[in-house]
Amino acid sequence: MQRYFIDQAYQPTVEITGESHHHMSRVMRMTAEDQVFLVFNDQTAIKARITAIDNEKVMLEEVEKERLQRELPIQITIASGFPKGEKLELIVQKGTELGAHAFIAFPGDSSVAKWDAKKQNKKQQRLNKIAQEAAEQSHRQALPKVNFTSEKELMAAFADYDAVLIAYEESAKQGEKAQLVQTFQQLQADQKLLVIFGPEGGLTPREIELFQTAGAKLCGLGPRILRTETAPFYLLSAASFYYELQY
Template identity: 40%
Template sequence: MQRYFVAAEQFGDSKVRIVGEDAHHAVRVMRTKPGDKFIVSDGQSRTALVSVLEATPSIIKAEIVEMMDNDSEPEWAVTIAQSLPKADKMELVIQKGTEIGAFAFIPFQSERMIVQYDAKKEAKRIERWSKIAKEAAEQAHRSRIPVIEPLHSWRELMKSAAEYDLVLFCYEREGHLAHGRGIRTAVQQWASRIDAVSNPKVLLIVGSEGGFTDREAAEAEAAGAVLVGLGRRILRTETAGIVGLTCLLYESGEMGGA
């Protein structure tokens, strides 16, 4: 069933309004008409099954048929910090990460980042990424849209590490046979050191095409991050975050794990 996110002010006690591009899409593409039903969420605490009363390309008015449980969000709030990759790879990370269950995304700058960052394009890029996250959240029947943070410097990212219950730094050396510390080991060691945390906040840090330097790994560890590998194979930058997120949600029990 089609799902749309609306602003809180469009979500009333008994009726909802859908406007702008969503209304246009519903009427012109989905051929929505009075009597049709779909799901509407305010992206926070309210989700409802609604029935269309009026439908035009500029506005849809619908009545609430029943309120629904917001049970599609993972208990672990995992933020993917992704060093800015080339081309449209960040779009893939955001799209697939949103489908899987990422809480937020932080693009950041690292030493071996290949792409040339253009500050003039940042606002437009964030707008594009936010739209991709919204569409992916609708497709996946999420109850909220992941936040896309502004581009962080390396120092800003390291400073933010203190805000999380667990920080994992994806480092290819940890994936080699001589090291072997993976996400499962890191999660088990973390859980054994502290009491159970309700809705833990986890930061997963992923490098760009060039990977991380030894200095960055040392600074991340000094900031409280746990260095982890994602297996003995070298993953592409756009693959690493998706794999890491999936492993974390499995270990949390979200996908039938522990």
Template identity: 35%
Template sequence: MQRYFITPEQFGEDSVVIGGEDARHIAKVMRGKPGDKLIVSDGVSREALAEITEIGPGEVTAAVVELLAMTHEPRVQITVAQSLPKGDKLETVIQKCTEIGAVAFVPFLSERTIVQYDERKEGKRLERWRKICKEAAEQAHRNIVPEVGQPRSWKQLLQSFGEYDAVYFCYEKEEGLQLRSAVAPWLNGPGADKAGRVMVVVGPEGGFSLEECAAAEAAGAVSVGLGRRILRCETAGMVACACILYESGEMGEA
């Protein structure tokens, strides 16, 4: 069943209103008609099974049939901080990590970032990243649309580490501590039954420098490896998210 995210203002007591591209998608692509059912979510606290009552120009109205429980989000809230990669690799990271369960994305610039960052053009790229994120969240039946933030400098990223319960710095030269071993004590420690905020930091194509690793550790991050193989920058975040959610029991019995 198709799922659509709307704003809380579009979510009434007995009905919902869907506009913009989503309304066009329902009318033109899905060839929706009155009586068809769909799922709508305000991405905050309400989700419902709804039945289309009217399809107008640029707007679809649907009656709320049943409020649904919002049970599709993991208790561990993972933010993926990804150094800006070349081409459309970040789009892949956002799409796939959204499907896996990440709740936020923080693009950033690091020493070996190859991309030439142009703030004037960044608005369009950010708009596209957020659109990809929303579509992936709908496809994966997420209860929320993960946040995609403005690109940050390396310094700004380091300063944000204190906002998280744990920060894992994925470093390809880390030969000691692996991510699973780092995550397990935190997940099984005091307050393990509560939701936690985790950041996973992934470098660009050329990886991180020794100086960046030292700076990240000084700022509170734990340097971890992701196995014996060297992963592409667009793969590392997906592996890290899957590992953390698996260890948290997210992929165990319901």
């Protein structure tokens, strides 16, 4: 059943205009009595029935709440040093399917990609669109947002999280394997985890030291060296396995 993210708080009867109206009426050619899933910006998800539809709006009313909890109990934000090419698109698409709460892209010391404000703006819009499509397809109950920040802004935001991890290749090489499990054990429901991933070439010693001084902890993701876009998939899958399958 089609899924729509509605940028307003939950209410049992809803009037929808704009893009979602267009998609229901023109793309899907829906009519009265058709049913869809609606996800409100407070993460309430309902099955709803169309009561009326015209050229400007769709009227819907709640049939029932969605029963299955589809969001990870902790909120995980993936921060990626600007990677090359279309890798950020892949991270956002698959990361959304795998349950990421939000994405941050920042200019890493090793980043080859340099995007000016205009290009960055365009890329951000494109990435948010990808996140929305992936959220609909994977039946999310929250819509992840993608933001571009400077290193300074990234670090200023550390205070908003209950834990900050650095996925560090050298930790993996040295066989570090306790930190991720420990962090999962410590975090309670609704707490927030930020995990920082370097671009191709990794984080530099300067960045590592800076982030560590600000409270971030180094964390290995198993004994194989993962590409910059693969490491977030590992982290999110491990979180889902730990919180959603094991307990």
